[in-house]
Amino acid sequence: MIAVSDIYRDKHVLITGGAGFIGSNLARCLSGLNAHVTIVDSLIPEYGGNVFNLNGYEERVVLNIADVRDQYSMNYLVQGKDYLFNLAGQISHTDSMQDPYTDLEINVRAQLSVLEACRKYNPKIQIFLASTRQIYGKQVQLPVNESHSLNPVDVNGINKIASEHYHLLYHRVYGIPITILRLTNIYGPRMRIKDARQTFIGWWINQIIQGKTIRVFGDGQQLRDFNYIDDVVEAILLITSKAEAVGNFYNLGAEPISLLELARLLVELTGKGSFETVPFPPERKMIDIGSYYGDFSKIQNRFGWYPVTPLREGLQRTLHYYQENLLRYL
């Protein structure tokens, strides 16, 4: 983090979705680097925003409650900012199938209006976009690199592709500096664990620290990669500080682990709870992507990023956080 720490000092930073999991960790870090942080978050209960995520930073960051779909607020809020970390999004795959219009409104139309706001009112703002491995859909070969075909398996994946394309277009045509990371599974303090809507690992953590049984869908042999939140925040700050990264997109990723092994590890680390395999619920099966892990050599070779936090250590820190703060997240 030393390399980028000075770049954000005294800078004016806007974080959409800033009370959510990634956003709040980023906000806390940027505040620690002496940036002036303004958070935009709608605090919709079903999404990831949680005021407690900003605990201890209430006086150091500005929390502006607004929805990114509110075009007029965004027109104002982007003004005078040096950086926009564009993290707001609807990220539930199952929600996107049950209510495709809302996913479209948040993940496409609102993204377009944020870009239009920047084009009209602040075209020099540096934008970071949080994209997702979901755009790859079912993988054709592993690990998945950035040239992999895009075969989205759900509405969410389709809309996130459109969002990426919009960002790249506004860079190419209007010259707005934009950098993109395609994130994989992320875990750590301040993630939503209330239900399985957004991430299954949050739900597993919820269950396991209450001594319950984790349900692993299918045979549990599906591989996934998991990045610890601090490594992700570091990647975001690193990539947004690099002029060479503008107009480009990079995978994050990690060593893969099977879901069964992950469940076993969580039980071992907490010393309670258990796990079992159960058949896929049909609404999940139809949009399941099978095994996935990302090839992160592009960002590693160019900028030196790699996931430094071992899974075991990251999980320990995460479990510790929720054991301390469980009631704030239920």
Added chain:
Amino acid sequence: MIAVSDIYRDKHVLITGGAGFIGSNLARCLSGLNAHVTIVDSLIPEYGGNVFNLNGYEERVVLNIADVRDQYSMNYLVQGKDYLFNLAGQISHTDSMQDPYTDLEINVRAQLSVLEACRKYNPKIQIFLASTRQIYGKQVQLPVNESHSLNPVDVNGINKIASEHYHLLYHRVYGIPITILRLTNIYGPRMRIKDARQTFIGWWINQIIQGKTIRVFGDGQQLRDFNYIDDVVEAILLITSKAEAVGNFYNLGAEPISLLELARLLVELTGKGSFETVPFPPERKMIDIGSYYGDFSKIQNRFGWYPVTPLREGLQRTLHYYQENLLRYL
């Protein structure tokens, strides 16, 4: 056409954008094949719908004036139909940059609501989607086949990708039979020639038959391929009749010609008018795709389609049509 002619007899067919260029030619053909044709068209003056396109068929097809963005009308209209030819769209590239929200509403949100209407009220309806070569953007290699990467250069291209993905998703997840053609430049009777908003060749025809000067952007060496409308209608009817084509997409295409040669040919065929090269207007340059021609071997090898109408002959027929009916299209 013999092969498919019986398939559509007595079938109930809905054509969105059915008063437009492709839609009206398709409607006339299907009506001739004794299908029961209902047309949905908003007849927005800036788009391609023109009541005169249905001249002589007023008693044989049902013209229902409605916008595909009107979800409730679509919910009703898809019911009881065997086929949906989904042709409605905003197709102007420059309009999509100036008003990205409208392009998003028509090309993405309305497509989603048409699919939702089918899923809820008529999941067995057979859908044909008119997609476009615009989704490929700037080509990496020529001719462009269906595996070419998608690098859209404008909002229209981005939104058409989302539309394709939605259609494929609703096929895969909900089992709705859907077939897609990626269309290239199309010309022929009943195209809009009022301005250059939708297709430059229409505008050129307008200019040349009035003895004016065609303006060719750049050096005129850009290659493009042009399909005559009758060949396109045949491809649509063919592909929609093939069970093996469901869940798939196919390029159309033709022998390429440079824009300068095309201009020269138009002048030769009309015996009047002239052409000149002019620099690209900036708003066109920034979204220009350079040379393009499609590899149509996938549809040719599997289903035997190829563009039978020579360019010279197709242009002659087209020029003749507009010489007869010019005032209906100005």
